[in-house]
Each structure stands twice: as structure tokens, then as C-alpha cells.
Amino acid sequence: MAKEIITERSVDYSAWYNDIVRNANLAETSPVRGCMVIKPYGFGIWEKMKAQLDSMFKETGHTNAYFPLFIPKSFLSKEAQHVEGFAKECAVVTHHRLMNSPDGDGVVVDPDARLEEELIVRPTSETIIWHTYKNWINTYRDLPLLINQWANVVRWEMRTRPFLRTAEFLWQEGHTAHATKEEAIEESRMILDLYAKFAEEWMAMPVIKGIKTANERFAGADETFTIEALMQDGRALQSGTSHFLGQNFAKAFDVTFQNQNNREEHVWATSWGVSTRLMGGLIMTHSDDDGLIVPPKLAPIQVVIVPIPKPNGEIDEAAEKIIKALKDRGISVKYDRDKKKRPGFKFNEYEMHGVPVRLGLGKRDLANNQVEVARRDTMEVKSVNLDGVVDYIDNLLVEIQDNLFQKAKLFRDEKTTSVDTFDDFKSVLESKGGFISAHWDGTTETELKIKELTKATIRCIPIDQEDEAGTCILTGKPSERRVLFAKAY
């Protein structure tokens, strides 16, 4: 019988989440507040995500570059909205040298080594990038400039949670410059579609594409687009954002280009990013009380072969055949020959790690020319003839990927409720949670009032939905369309 080492979701969702992060070897805490160590298995998943996203960026014409970790303090104050948005959570470098402590114990900051201009550890790189772009952009022929960087950023968060909110996190940030407003908007919309496609087809995580309200918009943006996912506890997770920055940064950093009519114009900008927060989304979209579940397309190990009861020549030989055939199809496979662990232990361990497919191979199977195939998503186990097993697995991985998405989508749809009164809003939020589609009068004041009364925020104004006239659930004022509310991470 399985030991209870993962807290059940229904008992304590937060504890369940933390148990998965720890027991599936995704990450652990570090001595630095809010900063985590991403362990090899967890990083393996991130690397797969990163590889896919990177190739999607390249396919759409972007190239990678790298900008400094440190940003001169003065840069941050150039865009008023931007600095307001980040000032409270910046790490600041003030000195450049340590010295032996005068009282002989350890080291202290050398007071003589104060920096002339203090440096900010980037919370995001708009400022230093726009400073740089000024020199890169002269003429319309230099546009569009389509650059992405993979980097770490720091936001000094007061309250952190593994992956979902950490002081330091990994992400990609795209920063593009365009000759026209239309082209910049199109870029930010294109990236939004790219993110949604990635979330749904690779992470098997259904998302709602939408527009952020003014209140939830990125500091310094004219428009923020978002993909919003729904977690198993009924809370929403902002999973990626794409910003149309207008000419705000171009003006702040004086980035202009000469157009075809020989006139100087400010460029139009976008920025967009997804982070290691997606790992949190992955965990909370699919996993269960037995541990992590990783969609096949992102699994560091897609198939594991467990010899039963222990490896021997005959089993090794059969396993090697399967391994070769799977690898030929680009399927990653691990053969666990560890003799110290019994099969039952291994079963539980790989379930904990979310390996999509497990093969059990023993004398009994070989005698029947069969192999036992177990799928992680449904926990079904069945015997499959060895001759067709590679085809079977190939299809099964596709089926698991699809099943995870369908299951998550069904959950999300069931947890999305339309309401027309504030009483219904409150009761649905209380009893059921999830997304609530409701009319809103369009004002920040009402949005904040609803947040104050219910803790729910407007996650987005969905893009793929019909306009529908109605009245605001709080004020009764006219509304042109429904927006999506939820309690959020």
C-alpha cells in the first residue's frame, strides 16, 4: 500500500502543492528568502518548455540576445508609470567590495566602496533595452527589431511560493520595435496567440486569451494581453502576458527612426514574457494525489521500463529492443535496472514524478510475448503484444497529451459560471469558485470595489467572445460585454 507522503488535495491544497514540488524533485528552498533551487528533474521540464518556446520565437522571426543583469538606477526613473510599478520591489546594489570585519569575524561591506550610481537588479529589462535600441535604430530599414532574451529577473516579493511567486525567477522577455502602431499591436497579438498555442498544445493547459483592465495593466503599457488559466482549486493563474507599449518607452528613451518620407518618428514597441511560473501552472493543472503528472510533450522521461521482479539477461534483451525502437522515434526512455529497489517502489516513484508511460517487463510477460503498459494520467494498466508495442506507445503518448488537455478543459468549462446579479456573483465565488463571467461598467472604481468586497479580480476581458449588452453586477450601469472574474494567484 502506498504511504501517505503527499497531502491530499482535498485536505490542504497548499500542502499538496508543496508536497508535489518537493517529492517530485522539482525544486527546494534555499538559504535566500524567496529564492529556490530548481532541481535537475524540475529543470528538465523547464528546459523542454524553453526549447519549444524558443523555436516558436525563432519561427516567427525573433532572435536572441542578452542584456545586463544590472540597470543604472537613473534608467528606471525615465518612464514614470514603469518606475511606479516596480520601485517597491527592486533589489539595489550599493557597494562593490567587501572587507574583513574590523572585529575579526567574517566580512563586512566596505563603506569606502560605495557605488557612484547605484545599480538595480533587473525586475524586467525594458529600460536598459530601450537605452540600447536608441543606438540600434536609425531608419525604417532597421525595423522591425525583434529580439528576445532568456534571463533571470528579481522582484523582491514579500510573500513567495515555489514557482508561482519567487524573488528570483527565470523567464524570457521579448522586446520589439516597429514602425507603426498597427504593426506593434499585431506583434503583441501574435505573441499572445503563440503563448496560447504553447500552453494548450504543449502544456495541455487550457487558457483564456484576453485584455487586462487598466488597473491590471503592465506599468508602462498601453494595452496588456494575457492568457489566463484555471487551477484545480478554482483560482486563476496569469500565465503569460504580451504588452503593447505604444511609444511610451520610445519617448522616454528618445528612440526614433527616419521614415520613408525622411521624417523622424518615435518607434512603436511591444514586450512579452512567460516565466518559471508556468511550472506552477503545469503542476496545478494536471497533478493528483499520487503526485505530479507531466504532459508527454514536456516530460523529461516519457517512458520508463521497470524489470519485474529484477533485471536479467532475458529481460535486458527485450528491454533493449524496445528502447532502441522508441529512441528511433524520438521518444525518451529510461530503463531502471536498479536492483536495490523492488518494482512496487519504482512504480510509486515514477508515478510521483509523473512519467507518462510505464512499462512492466517480467518473465510472465515475455512468456506471452507481452509487456505491461501503465499510463499515468488514468492509471490504467494493460498488457500489450510486444510486436506492436512501439506503435501502441507512440499513439498512447498522443492520447495522454490530448486526454490531459480535454480533462483540464472540461474542468475549466465546468468551473466557469455566468452570473447577472451581485448576490449570485458572491455565492458562486464562495461555493464554487472558478471563473465568473459577469457584466462590469468599465470603471476602475467598480473593479476595486468588487475586489474589496469579494477578493475577486478581473482576470481579463476575453477576446474570443461575443459582445453582449447588459448591466454591471455592482452598479447597474450599462455594460457592453462580460468580463472574467476570479480569485487569482
Next chain:
RNA sequence: GCAGGAGUAGCUUAAUGGCUAAGAGCACUAGGUUUGGGACCUAGGGGGUGUCAGUUCGAGUCUGACUUCUUGCACCA
């Protein structure tokens, strides 16, 4: 940042302010017996209790500060 809770071996944990006792289970090491859903036996190794200071004849046990984790609030991706 505020308010709770908590830091004893890698993990889970025991130990009234005291007999010159930090005890266990899992994990680990060695050997053996086992092996189709987290095996068992025997023998071992590992901790001075998050850090610093204080109270005391005596401190995992009490006090203070700091630090990390955690829950909630506020803030944010």
C-alpha cells in the same frame, strides 16, 4: 511589510528547566534472506537541537534579536 504557526540527522518526529541518557521510524552503508504494487533480518555510520546573545548552579525546553519556512492579509507575474 503586518498578524499567526514552526525550525531537533536528508525526511517525519520523541525528550517535565536536571538523574554525567538527545530516543525512534524512514532514508543511507555492509552482509544475508527475498522479489509481479512502497520486502525483511542482522550489524553499522550520521545529529548537540536555525543563528547570536541573555536568564540560570544547569537550556531543544525560558527571554530577546536575527534568519528561514509556512498560513492568512496587503502587494505583485
